[in-house]
Amino acid sequence: MKITKEVLITLLSIITTFQAYSQTKFTEQKAGHIYHVSVPDYMTKSVTLNDVATMQYINSAKNAYLVIIDDSKEELEMKGIKFASLKDFHDDNIKHLKGEENDPVESKATEFEINGNKFYQSELSVNFKEKDDLEVKITYLITYVETKGYYYQILCWSLSSEYKNLLADFKKISASIRD
Template sequence: MKIKRALFAWLLVIAANALYSQSTFTEQKAGHIYYVSVPNYMTRTVKLNEVASMQYVNTVKNAFMVVIDDSKEELEMKGIKFGSLREFHDENIINLKGEKNKWAETDPREFEWKGNRFFQSELEVDFKEANEEEVKITYLITYVETKKYYYQILCWSLSSEFDKLLPDFKKIATSIKD
Protein backbone atom coordinates (compact mmCIF):
# COMPACT_ATOMS: atom_id res chain seq x y z
CA MET A 1 0.00 0.00 0.00
CA LYS A 2 2.81 2.42 0.90
CA ILE A 3 4.57 1.57 -2.36
CA LYS A 4 1.42 2.36 -4.38
CA ARG A 5 1.04 5.74 -2.63
CA ALA A 6 4.70 6.61 -3.20
CA LEU A 7 4.47 5.61 -6.86
CA PHE A 8 1.25 7.61 -7.29
CA ALA A 9 2.85 10.67 -5.65
CA TRP A 10 5.91 10.38 -7.89
CA LEU A 11 3.80 10.13 -11.06
CA LEU A 12 1.77 13.14 -9.90
CA VAL A 13 4.99 15.20 -9.51
CA ILE A 14 6.19 14.23 -12.99
CA ALA A 15 2.83 15.06 -14.57
CA ALA A 16 2.65 18.42 -12.77
CA ASN A 17 6.15 19.36 -13.97
CA ALA A 18 5.21 18.56 -17.55
CA LEU A 19 2.06 20.69 -17.32
CA TYR A 20 3.82 23.68 -15.79
CA SER A 21 6.86 23.66 -18.07
CA GLN A 22 7.06 27.06 -19.73
CA SER A 23 9.29 26.04 -22.63
CA THR A 24 8.79 23.98 -25.70
CA PHE A 25 11.60 21.69 -26.69
CA THR A 26 12.97 20.74 -30.08
CA GLU A 27 15.48 18.02 -30.75
CA GLN A 28 18.86 19.42 -31.79
CA LYS A 29 21.60 17.72 -33.78
CA ALA A 30 25.07 17.81 -32.27
CA GLY A 31 28.13 17.42 -34.41
CA HIS A 32 28.56 17.48 -38.16
CA ILE A 33 28.77 14.56 -40.55
CA TYR A 34 30.60 14.67 -43.87
CA TYR A 35 32.29 12.11 -46.10
CA VAL A 36 35.65 12.05 -47.85
CA SER A 37 37.08 9.19 -49.93
CA VAL A 38 40.51 8.20 -48.63
CA PRO A 39 42.92 5.74 -50.30
CA ASN A 40 43.09 2.39 -48.54
CA TYR A 41 46.84 2.78 -47.99
CA MET A 42 46.23 5.64 -45.53
CA THR A 43 45.28 5.07 -41.90
CA ARG A 44 43.41 7.29 -39.47
CA THR A 45 45.48 9.30 -36.98
CA VAL A 46 45.03 12.12 -34.45
CA LYS A 47 48.59 13.46 -34.39
CA LEU A 48 48.77 15.83 -37.37
CA ASN A 49 46.57 18.78 -36.41
CA GLU A 50 44.71 19.68 -33.20
CA VAL A 51 41.71 21.27 -34.93
CA ALA A 52 41.29 18.81 -37.80
CA SER A 53 38.12 16.74 -37.76
CA MET A 54 39.64 14.10 -40.06
CA GLN A 55 43.29 13.03 -40.36
CA TYR A 56 44.97 10.25 -42.35
CA VAL A 57 48.59 9.28 -42.87
CA ASN A 58 50.95 6.82 -44.51
CA THR A 59 54.49 7.47 -43.28
CA VAL A 60 56.02 4.94 -45.70
CA LYS A 61 54.63 6.84 -48.71
CA ASN A 62 55.04 10.22 -46.95
CA ALA A 63 51.35 10.93 -47.58
CA PHE A 64 49.43 13.12 -45.15
CA MET A 65 45.88 14.52 -45.16
CA VAL A 66 43.76 16.62 -42.81
CA VAL A 67 40.30 18.15 -43.10
CA ILE A 68 39.27 21.17 -41.04
CA ASP A 69 35.60 22.08 -41.13
CA ASP A 70 34.20 25.49 -40.20
CA SER A 71 30.49 26.12 -39.80
CA LYS A 72 29.44 29.32 -41.56
CA GLU A 73 26.93 29.96 -38.76
CA GLU A 74 29.58 29.63 -36.03
CA LEU A 75 32.00 31.85 -37.95
CA GLU A 76 29.30 34.51 -38.33
CA MET A 77 28.55 34.35 -34.58
CA LYS A 78 32.24 35.24 -34.09
CA GLY A 79 31.89 38.16 -36.49
CA ILE A 80 33.65 36.39 -39.37
CA LYS A 81 32.06 36.34 -42.82
CA PHE A 82 33.99 35.59 -45.99
CA GLY A 83 32.91 37.19 -49.24
CA SER A 84 34.65 34.54 -51.33
CA LEU A 85 36.77 31.41 -51.15
CA ARG A 86 39.76 33.57 -52.06
CA GLU A 87 39.23 35.55 -48.83
CA PHE A 88 38.98 32.27 -46.91
CA HIS A 89 42.20 31.11 -48.60
CA ASP A 90 44.05 34.36 -47.91
CA GLU A 91 43.08 34.23 -44.22
CA ASN A 92 44.21 30.63 -43.74
CA ILE A 93 47.26 30.29 -46.02
CA ILE A 94 49.34 32.52 -43.75
CA ASN A 95 49.66 29.71 -41.20
CA LEU A 96 51.11 27.29 -43.73
CA LYS A 97 53.58 29.70 -45.26
CA GLY A 98 55.06 30.76 -41.95
CA GLU A 99 57.08 33.91 -41.40
CA LYS A 100 60.59 32.52 -41.87
CA ASN A 101 60.02 29.93 -44.59
CA LYS A 102 60.66 30.21 -48.31
CA TRP A 103 57.57 29.30 -50.30
CA ALA A 104 56.04 29.26 -53.77
CA GLU A 105 52.35 28.92 -54.60
CA THR A 106 50.80 28.01 -57.94
CA ASP A 107 48.05 30.16 -59.41
CA PRO A 108 44.83 29.06 -57.72
CA ARG A 109 42.19 27.22 -59.67
CA GLU A 110 38.50 27.88 -58.93
CA PHE A 111 35.83 25.42 -60.02
CA GLU A 112 32.47 23.91 -59.12
CA TRP A 113 31.92 20.21 -58.63
CA LYS A 114 28.75 18.41 -57.48
CA GLY A 115 27.16 21.66 -56.30
CA ASN A 116 30.15 22.79 -54.21
CA ARG A 117 32.62 25.58 -54.91
CA PHE A 118 36.36 24.81 -54.82
CA PHE A 119 39.50 26.94 -54.62
CA GLN A 120 42.68 24.89 -55.08
CA SER A 121 46.41 25.56 -55.29
CA GLU A 122 49.73 23.89 -54.62
CA LEU A 123 52.12 25.34 -52.09
CA GLU A 124 55.77 24.36 -51.78
CA VAL A 125 57.41 25.34 -48.50
CA ASP A 126 61.05 25.01 -47.43
CA PHE A 127 60.99 24.34 -43.70
CA LYS A 128 64.12 24.60 -41.59
CA GLU A 129 64.52 21.85 -39.05
CA ALA A 130 66.04 22.47 -35.61
CA ASN A 131 69.38 21.19 -36.97
CA GLU A 132 69.17 23.81 -39.80
CA GLU A 133 68.47 21.11 -42.40
CA GLU A 134 65.89 22.17 -45.01
CA VAL A 135 62.89 19.98 -45.74
CA LYS A 136 60.75 20.70 -48.82
CA ILE A 137 57.06 19.94 -48.42
CA THR A 138 54.42 20.41 -51.12
CA TYR A 139 50.74 20.78 -50.25
CA LEU A 140 47.63 20.44 -52.33
CA ILE A 141 45.42 23.00 -50.60
CA THR A 142 41.73 22.83 -51.34
CA TYR A 143 39.10 25.10 -49.88
CA VAL A 144 35.52 23.96 -50.35
CA GLU A 145 32.34 25.92 -49.76
CA THR A 146 29.08 24.04 -49.24
CA LYS A 147 25.74 25.53 -48.17
CA LYS A 148 26.58 25.53 -44.45
CA TYR A 149 30.32 24.83 -44.17
CA TYR A 150 33.78 25.79 -45.29
CA TYR A 151 36.33 22.98 -45.50
CA GLN A 152 40.11 23.11 -45.69
CA ILE A 153 41.48 19.91 -47.18
CA LEU A 154 45.25 19.77 -46.88
CA CYS A 155 47.13 16.91 -48.54
CA TRP A 156 50.90 16.95 -48.48
CA SER A 157 54.12 15.05 -48.93
CA LEU A 158 57.81 15.58 -49.36
CA SER A 159 58.21 17.58 -52.56
CA SER A 160 60.21 14.70 -54.07
CA GLU A 161 57.18 12.36 -53.61
CA PHE A 162 54.38 14.83 -54.36
CA ASP A 163 53.86 14.24 -58.10
CA LYS A 164 53.29 10.50 -57.54
CA LEU A 165 50.62 11.24 -54.93
CA LEU A 166 48.95 14.21 -56.64
CA PRO A 167 46.24 12.18 -58.49
CA ASP A 168 45.17 10.60 -55.19
CA PHE A 169 45.29 13.96 -53.40
CA LYS A 170 43.03 15.52 -56.06
CA LYS A 171 40.57 12.65 -55.76
CA ILE A 172 40.49 13.07 -51.97
CA ALA A 173 39.85 16.81 -52.28
CA THR A 174 36.96 16.56 -54.74
CA SER A 175 35.26 13.62 -53.01
CA ILE A 176 33.87 15.63 -50.07
CA LYS A 177 30.12 15.31 -49.42
CA ASP A 178 28.09 16.76 -46.57
Protein backbone atom coordinates (compact mmCIF):
# COMPACT_ATOMS: atom_id res chain seq x y z
CA MET A 1 0.00 0.00 0.00
CA LYS A 2 2.85 2.33 0.73
CA ILE A 3 4.12 2.18 -2.88
CA THR A 4 0.65 2.75 -4.29
CA LYS A 5 0.15 5.85 -2.17
CA GLU A 6 3.47 7.35 -3.35
CA VAL A 7 2.68 6.53 -6.98
CA LEU A 8 -0.78 8.10 -6.63
CA ILE A 9 0.62 11.30 -5.09
CA THR A 10 3.29 11.54 -7.82
CA LEU A 11 0.69 10.95 -10.53
CA LEU A 12 -1.63 13.64 -9.10
CA SER A 13 1.28 16.09 -8.90
CA ILE A 14 2.16 15.47 -12.56
CA ILE A 15 -1.47 15.90 -13.68
CA THR A 16 -1.89 19.09 -11.66
CA THR A 17 1.35 20.53 -13.03
CA PHE A 18 0.42 19.60 -16.62
CA GLN A 19 -3.02 21.21 -16.26
CA ALA A 20 -1.50 24.41 -14.87
CA TYR A 21 0.86 24.67 -17.84
CA SER A 22 -1.73 23.68 -20.42
CA GLN A 23 -4.03 26.50 -19.30
CA THR A 24 -1.42 29.11 -20.23
CA LYS A 25 -2.37 30.82 -23.46
CA PHE A 26 0.29 31.32 -26.10
CA THR A 27 0.27 33.79 -28.97
CA GLU A 28 2.57 33.35 -31.93
CA GLN A 29 4.96 36.27 -32.31
CA LYS A 30 6.85 37.31 -35.43
CA ALA A 31 10.55 38.10 -35.34
CA GLY A 32 12.28 39.73 -38.25
CA HIS A 33 10.78 40.81 -41.54
CA ILE A 34 11.05 39.22 -44.96
CA TYR A 35 10.73 41.10 -48.22
CA HIS A 36 11.83 40.34 -51.76
CA VAL A 37 13.66 42.46 -54.33
CA SER A 38 15.09 41.56 -57.73
CA VAL A 39 18.75 42.55 -57.94
CA PRO A 40 20.92 42.39 -61.09
CA ASP A 41 23.38 39.49 -61.17
CA TYR A 42 26.31 41.88 -61.53
CA MET A 43 25.74 43.20 -57.99
CA THR A 44 27.00 41.39 -54.89
CA LYS A 45 25.91 41.57 -51.24
CA SER A 46 27.60 44.10 -49.03
CA VAL A 47 27.53 45.15 -45.38
CA THR A 48 29.61 48.31 -45.58
CA LEU A 49 27.30 50.88 -47.17
CA ASN A 50 24.83 51.71 -44.39
CA ASP A 51 24.58 50.68 -40.73
CA VAL A 52 20.77 50.46 -40.64
CA ALA A 53 20.11 48.97 -44.08
CA THR A 54 18.51 45.54 -44.18
CA MET A 55 19.73 44.93 -47.74
CA GLN A 56 22.87 46.22 -49.45
CA TYR A 57 24.37 45.41 -52.86
CA ILE A 58 27.34 46.82 -54.73
CA ASN A 59 29.35 46.67 -57.92
CA SER A 60 32.25 49.06 -57.56
CA ALA A 61 33.48 48.44 -61.12
CA LYS A 62 30.16 49.75 -62.47
CA ASN A 63 29.79 52.28 -59.65
CA ALA A 64 26.37 50.80 -58.83
CA TYR A 65 25.10 50.81 -55.26
CA LEU A 66 21.86 49.70 -53.58
CA VAL A 67 20.65 50.16 -50.02
CA ILE A 68 17.21 49.29 -48.64
CA ILE A 69 15.99 50.43 -45.24
CA ASP A 70 12.69 49.12 -43.92
CA ASP A 71 10.62 50.73 -41.18
CA SER A 72 7.73 48.94 -39.51
CA LYS A 73 4.69 51.19 -39.26
CA GLU A 74 3.85 49.59 -35.93
CA GLU A 75 7.31 50.29 -34.50
CA LEU A 76 7.24 53.87 -35.78
CA GLU A 77 3.84 54.42 -34.14
CA MET A 78 5.15 52.98 -30.85
CA LYS A 79 7.78 55.74 -31.02
CA GLY A 80 5.07 58.34 -31.62
CA ILE A 81 5.80 58.67 -35.35
CA LYS A 82 2.95 58.47 -37.84
CA PHE A 83 3.04 59.75 -41.41
CA ALA A 84 -0.09 61.12 -43.06
CA SER A 85 1.23 60.23 -46.51
CA LEU A 86 4.15 58.67 -48.35
CA LYS A 87 5.21 62.20 -49.33
CA ASP A 88 5.49 63.05 -45.62
CA PHE A 89 7.71 59.98 -45.15
CA HIS A 90 9.83 61.21 -48.08
CA ASP A 91 10.05 64.75 -46.69
CA ASP A 92 11.17 63.45 -43.29
CA ASN A 93 13.89 61.21 -44.74
CA ILE A 94 15.22 63.11 -47.76
CA LYS A 95 16.74 65.86 -45.63
CA HIS A 96 19.32 63.35 -44.32
CA LEU A 97 20.54 62.68 -47.85
CA LYS A 98 20.51 66.22 -49.11
CA GLY A 99 22.82 67.94 -46.69
CA GLU A 100 23.14 71.69 -47.15
CA GLU A 101 26.81 71.66 -48.16
CA ASN A 102 26.24 69.18 -51.00
CA ASP A 103 24.35 71.47 -53.42
CA PRO A 104 21.44 69.01 -53.67
CA VAL A 105 19.10 69.09 -56.65
CA GLU A 106 15.99 66.91 -56.47
CA SER A 107 13.77 66.18 -59.46
CA LYS A 108 10.00 66.40 -59.33
CA ALA A 109 8.73 63.20 -57.75
CA THR A 110 6.49 60.72 -59.50
CA GLU A 111 3.87 58.77 -57.60
CA PHE A 112 2.56 55.41 -58.76
CA GLU A 113 1.14 52.14 -57.50
CA ILE A 114 2.21 48.53 -58.13
CA ASN A 115 0.30 45.56 -56.69
CA GLY A 116 -1.47 47.80 -54.17
CA ASN A 117 1.80 49.30 -52.88
CA LYS A 118 2.32 53.06 -53.12
CA PHE A 119 5.56 54.44 -54.61
CA TYR A 120 7.07 57.93 -54.40
CA GLN A 121 10.17 58.26 -56.57
CA SER A 122 12.62 61.04 -57.38
CA GLU A 123 16.20 61.62 -58.43
CA LEU A 124 18.66 63.47 -56.26
CA SER A 125 21.99 64.83 -57.46
CA VAL A 126 24.56 65.85 -54.87
CA ASN A 127 28.16 67.03 -54.94
CA PHE A 128 30.44 65.55 -52.31
CA LYS A 129 33.83 67.03 -51.57
CA GLU A 130 36.54 64.51 -50.82
CA LYS A 131 39.36 65.17 -48.34
CA ASP A 132 41.60 66.57 -51.08
CA ASP A 133 38.82 68.95 -52.23
CA LEU A 134 38.08 66.70 -55.19
CA GLU A 135 34.39 66.99 -56.01
CA VAL A 136 32.41 63.80 -56.67
CA LYS A 137 28.99 64.08 -58.29
CA ILE A 138 26.52 61.35 -57.35
CA THR A 139 22.96 60.79 -58.52
CA TYR A 140 20.45 58.72 -56.58
CA LEU A 141 17.20 57.13 -57.65
CA ILE A 142 15.28 57.37 -54.39
CA THR A 143 12.13 55.33 -54.06
CA TYR A 144 9.89 55.34 -51.02
CA VAL A 145 7.39 52.49 -50.87
CA GLU A 146 4.42 52.04 -48.55
CA THR A 147 2.99 48.57 -48.03
CA LYS A 148 0.34 47.51 -45.52
CA GLY A 149 2.78 47.26 -42.62
CA TYR A 150 6.04 48.84 -43.76
CA TYR A 151 7.76 51.82 -45.29
CA TYR A 152 10.81 51.16 -47.46
CA GLN A 153 13.57 53.49 -48.58
CA ILE A 154 15.24 52.14 -51.70
CA LEU A 155 18.38 54.06 -52.55
CA CYS A 156 20.14 53.23 -55.82
CA TRP A 157 23.05 55.44 -56.82
CA SER A 158 26.07 55.89 -59.00
CA LEU A 159 28.47 58.52 -60.18
CA SER A 160 26.42 61.06 -62.10
CA SER A 161 28.47 60.28 -65.22
CA GLU A 162 27.41 56.58 -65.05
CA TYR A 163 23.87 57.06 -63.76
CA LYS A 164 21.95 57.11 -67.07
CA ASN A 165 23.47 53.71 -68.02
CA LEU A 166 22.16 52.19 -64.78
CA LEU A 167 18.81 53.97 -64.49
CA ALA A 168 16.74 51.21 -66.15
CA ASP A 169 18.19 48.63 -63.74
CA PHE A 170 17.65 50.93 -60.77
CA LYS A 171 13.99 51.37 -61.73
CA LYS A 172 13.53 47.58 -62.09
CA ILE A 173 15.05 47.04 -58.65
CA SER A 174 12.74 49.61 -57.06
CA ALA A 175 9.58 48.35 -58.76
CA SER A 176 10.27 44.72 -57.81
CA ILE A 177 9.93 45.06 -54.02
CA ARG A 178 7.25 42.94 -52.36
CA ASP A 179 6.57 41.70 -48.85
